[in-house]
Every structure is written in structure tokens, then in C-alpha cells.
Amino acid sequence: MFRHPLLSRAVLVMTFAFGGAAIAQERPWYVTVDAGLSRAADPDFAGGRLSTRQGMAYGGAIGRQMGPDFRLEAAVMYRNNPVRQVSSPGFDARPGDADWASLFLTVNAFYDLPAFKLGSASVRPYVGLGIGRAQEVDTDLTAAGVAREYSGSGSARQVMAGLRWNYGSPWTADLGLSRADAGTIRMAATGGGAAVDARYRATTFTARLGYRF
Numbered sequence: 001m002f003r004h005p006l007l008s009r010a011v012l013v014m015t016f017a018f019g020g021a022a023i024a025q026e027r028p029w030y031v032t033v034d035a036g037l038s039r040a041a042d043p044d045f046a047g048g049r050l051s052t053r054q055g056m057a058y059g060g061a062i063g064r065q066m067g068p069d070f071r072l073e074a075a076v077m078y079r080n081n082p083v084r085q086v087s088s089p090g091f092d093a094r095p096g097d098a099d100w101a102s103l104f105l106t107v108n109a110f111y112d113l114p115a116f117k118l119g120s121a122s123v124r125p126y127v128g129l130g131i132g133r134a135q136e137v138d139t140d141l142t143a144a145g146v147a148r149e150y151s152g153s154g155s156a157r158q159v160m161a162g163l164r165w166n167y168g169s170p171w172t173a174d175l176g177l178s179r180a181d182a183g184t185i186r187m188a189a190t191g192g193g194a195a196v197d198a199r200y201r202a203t204t205f206t207a208r209l210g211y212r213f
Contacts, residue, residue, distance in 0.1 A: 027170055027212035030073075034059040036206035038079040040100055043198040048088030050139065050198075052100050055081035057204045061108070071110040075130070077180075078103050079202050086141060095142040102200055104156050104180060106132030112164065121165045126176075128160035134182035137200045150196055152187040156180065162206075174208035 038057040043050055056079075063073025083098035108130035115122045138151035162176025182200040189195065 028065045030063050030065070030172070030210050030212045032061045032063070032073075032174070032208045032210040034061070034075075034077065034206050034208045036204050038081060038202050038204045040079065040081040041199070041201040043100070043200065045086070045139075045198050046088040046091070046196045048086060048091070050083050050088075050100055051085040052081040053084050055079060055099075057206060059104075059206075063108075069112045071112065073108050073110075075106050075108050076104070077106075077204070079180075079204065081202070083139065083141070090143055091148075092142045092145065095140075098139065098141050100139050102137045102180075102182065102202065103135045104132060104158070104182075105135050106130035106156060106158060108158075108160065110160070115166070118165075121167050124164045124166065126160075126162055126164055130156075130158040130160065130178075132156050134185065134200060137182060137185050137187065137198075139187070139198075148193070149190040150187040150198075151190070152185040152195075154182050154185045156182045170212040172208075172210040172212070174206075174210060176206050176208065178204045178206065180204065 036057045038055045040052050042052055057077060059075060059077035061073040061075035063071055065071050080099050080101040083095060083100055086093055108128050110126050110128040113125040115124045134154050134156040136151055136153055138149060140147060140149050158178050158180040160176055160178040162174055165173040180202045184197050184199045187196045187198055
């Protein structure tokens with residue numbers, strides 16, 4: 001069809017890029033399912049520290065394309081990191097099923113950068129900011145073998161960056177990295193007892209499958 005290879009490649013890239021843009025205009029809404037790996041910062045806790053392991057993250061979002069380069073979405077993300085060790089006085093040092101978990105509800109805004117060609121896909125890097133609420137941050141520890149739960153809520157924020165694959169269909173795929181921060185949260189003890197202040201921060205690597213409609 002085209003004798004010049006550079007011209008052929010340019011037409012192919014433009015086909016995928018404008019094909020994706022056309023689909024986005026025709027189907028501005030989208031939903032996603034998200035899953036990934038989370039690493040929480042080890043927080044100071046009750047005069048000691050919680051040391052955590054890598055954990056899992058699950059969530060999803062519903063969003064809308066607001067223009068060629070901007071997206072807005074409402075998202076939910078649950079993160080759970082096992083507690084490896086507790087150095088806080090009065091708590092068991094190695095609780096069996098302890099975790100450090102959070103549920104974030106955020107509104108995220110994304111800016112999509114210019115696309116580049118990768119295989120048969122048009123790929124767009126993106127950056128994003130999110131604000132909302134850490135609906136619950138909690139930890140389940142043990143003291144003398146007795147379970148103690150601490151939980152609290154507060155404002156939340158996050159920054160995000162990643163790559164979004166578009167194959168010229170309603171389906172999209174995404175790989176992203178986010179840094180979430182809920183600040184210092186006052187965590188109440190279930191069943192009474194003194195509240196504890198702890199800061200929640202987590203870095204999450206996420207794979208996302210989306211569908212436009």
C-alpha cells in the first residue's frame with residue numbers, strides 16, 4: 001500500500017491513536033477492576049512500631065473521559081499488609097493474624113500524555129491526583145494472646161502515574177503506581193482503652209482492566 005516504511009508506520013500510529021480517541025468520544029464512561037501489590041510504610045504505634053510485609057490491593061472505579069486528555073473517576077481501593085512484628089509495649093511481638101489495612105474512597109483526576117506505539121497498541125502515559133477519605137484504617141493485634149482491634153478514619157490523598165494500553169476497542173489495560181497518604185489518624189480501640197495515633201502511607205503497584213461504555 002505504502003512504499004515508504006516511515007510513512008506506513010506514521011499512518012499506522014495515527015490509525016490507532018485516532019481510533020482510540022474516537023472510541024473514547026463515543027463511549028466516554030468507563031469502569032475498571034483493579035488488583036495489585038501494596039507496600040505500607042511501617043508506622044509508629046503506641047510507643048513502638050509496626051513492621052509490615054508486602055500485601056495485596058483490590059479495588060475498582062467508574063469514570064468519564066472529560067476531553068482528549070483528561071479523565072475523572074470515583075474509585076475505591078482496599079489494601080491489606082500483614083504485620084510481621086510489633087515493638088510496642090504490652091503487645092505480642094509476633095501476632096499470628098495481625099494486619100495493617102485501609103479502605104480508600106477517592107475522586108481521581110488524570111492527565112493523559114501523548115501516545116506512543118507499542119506492538120499493536122497505542123499506549124498513553126498518564127499522571128494523576130486523588131483526594132477523598134480513608135474510610136477505615138485498622139489493625140488487628142494481640143496483647144497476652146487476646147485480640148485487640150484499632151481503627152479510625154481521616155482525609156486521604158494520592159498521586160499516581162502509569163501507562164494505559166488502547167487496542168482500538170472498548171477494552172483498556174493499565175499498569176500504574178500510586179502513593180497514598182492518610183496522614184496521622186486517631187485509632188480507637190475496640191472494647192475501650194486508650195486511642196492510638198498512627199500515620200498511614202502506602203505505595204501500590206496496580207494492574208487495571210477497563211471497559212468503556
